[in-house]
Amino acid sequence: MQRKNAWRLRKALVVVAAAGWAGTAVADTAVAGPPSASPLQRSIDSLVSEEKYPAVSAWVHKDGRTTSLVAGSARLGRPVPVPHDGYVRAGSNTKTFTAVVVLQLVAEGRVRLDEPVETYLPGVVRGEGIDGRRITVRQLLQHTSGLPSYTDHMDLEEFGEVQHRFFHPHDLLATALAHPAEFAPGTGWKYSNTNYLLAGLLIERVTERPVQEQITERVIRKAGLRHTYWPQPGDQTLREPHAHGYALADPRSRKVIDVTEMDPSWGGAAGQLISTPSDLARFARVLIDGRLLPAAQLAEMRRTVDAPLMPGWRYGLGLFSVPLSCGGVYWGHGGDIDGYETRGGATDDGRSVGLAVTALPGTFGDAEEGARAVMESVDTAFCG
Template sequence: MKTTVKLASLIAAVGVVAGATTASAVQPDELENLVRNEKFPGAVLVTQSTSYSAGVARRGYPAKPPVNGRVRAASNTKTFVAVVVLQLVAEGKVELDAPIEKYLPGLVRGEGIDGRKITVRQLLQHTTGLPNYTAYLELDDIEAFRDRYYEPRQLLDLALAHPANFQPGERWDYSNTNYILAGMLIERVTGRPVAEQVTKRVIQKIGLRDTYWPGVGDKTIRGPHPQGYGRAKDGEIIDITELDPSAAWAAGQLISTPSDLAKFFGALVDGRLLPAAQLSEMKKTVPADMAPGSGYGLGLTSVPLSCGGVFWGHGGDVFGFETRGGATEDGRRVTVMVTALPGTFDPANADRAHAAVLSTVDNAFCEGDKR
């Protein structure tokens, strides 16, 4: 989920995958900077040909983060969900510009909220004006939050109890509520769980071996993974790796790895997941504040690069982990992962830490080698 966060030598400190192609030294330098100056316990960078890790996998222990350990992918899940919706569009089972009322009759109602006036496209693009249910979760107490289970309908009801922020189509405003409805849409149209549909239509289709949708009640991260850290209500830094992900559901429940995320966005941009017509619709953007100069399509973000052009991706923030990156149309792929939200260890410099993550992504795209 997107949160309210605003944004010993080098060889000994940074792990390099055996046999990886040598890339510009700016990549490990910046990764080490995320640990040393921005206070992230661990950081990982994966490109189409190289992988690095810096810092530690667990505080108090010397081992570095696994270069391809599993992490909570958070809002990167939205792109997976949007792909499934667009596949259903290609199959003639969903109309992009039809009202959500057509698929979820009578469900979307509230003060200034009417599902007959909100289209599927607007859901995927965050232009509905629907309140963001995460604003009404008790996120300041992460120790209580980590153990709470939510049904998707509870999350929707949290949002619908509040008035619309604006009328559909007026502007862009990120709301996790949109993707709860997108998940419900998938389930209504297919008659199957959204987790199954994402697994069959995306994860298995392109062979993402380390990406999965955790089951009900599963608070763990299976397989090799770094620990993620958060700040408790009393200010103490705690290990927040294990938590119930149900508060994210179709807005952010997936677990993945940096390599799988890079592979996913590469396959998407290459046209291996959607027909050309639907990929074109996905890449029609409106101005957004996901990153400086960014645009938001249908579950997909365009981010300008300092060296010219853009990369396509999304990103995800959840207690314990932040991920950023994506893919370019010429075959470059980058994922950067850190094991705490920006500002967890240094609240006064949260914006600077987040900007440093974005800068690391940009430099990895611009200074690294091409495929």
């Protein structure tokens, strides 16, 4: 998530954010070896020195070892130690959690993937070229619905003005449905936060319980995530410890503001969660290892279509498949929300990575170069 373009991942490159990565790992965090000699330490140091991210935190598990590394400062303009594995806003990583709950409901026979959304949300999805009777649950989760993204039509570009504003899910949906469909359902692929806003509403309609409760009970607790939570309405804070997050108040003045405290309600089931790099990594590991979904539903989640963001990228149901320079792919998501960008994922052979920076690409330097550098650090974590 990001500001206006933020949620859709800086047009196609910060969608990399959404496509990002999710992280994995199960071992307890411990610094391994001399950080200064590590290729990953050099890589995240360069994110601070060259790309001007205020702080970076990386968590890696591979070859039976777990490593936690940090760089930069937890506060802009003065030296404050960056906490290892501190809390961050997880942004679009939330989508994978939401998708897992929907697929659990599929396994329970309460939802069908190829059933129209209309079955579960009658009369809710209507607009110009938009009809819930023609959009399936699978198309929501795979971003093939053609629904416009509500974040493309909000004033998130002027983030200083909306930082502390509360948004209701139905108002966000109304914003999206006031605009025409991007394409006919099933005929294209485009990342849209509206898909997961609706997935959250579907969960609430089917279970008759709040989506945050269902994600907490069905995913967070089941996966053993001790540092992941859904902030309650009105909670604009981050738990301690954390590095502060920074964003542009607006694109014209280039004024940077502290956005550590903000109302994340515009994220909802598409991006409201708070977590840590290690918890995001653990979540990905547990998911890929088949501990959250039956085999049939995990296989559906990993059935991908082309996601034309970067060469080789593909999207399943709330999950990206991203190629690695050393061969193979990792599975994850990632997230962008003002103040924090998270990346990471898990491979089938047991490697896990979670990485966070405390600003979106373009806040302090060039957006494309900044996004590319973060992805290179993630690749180094997997392949170095």
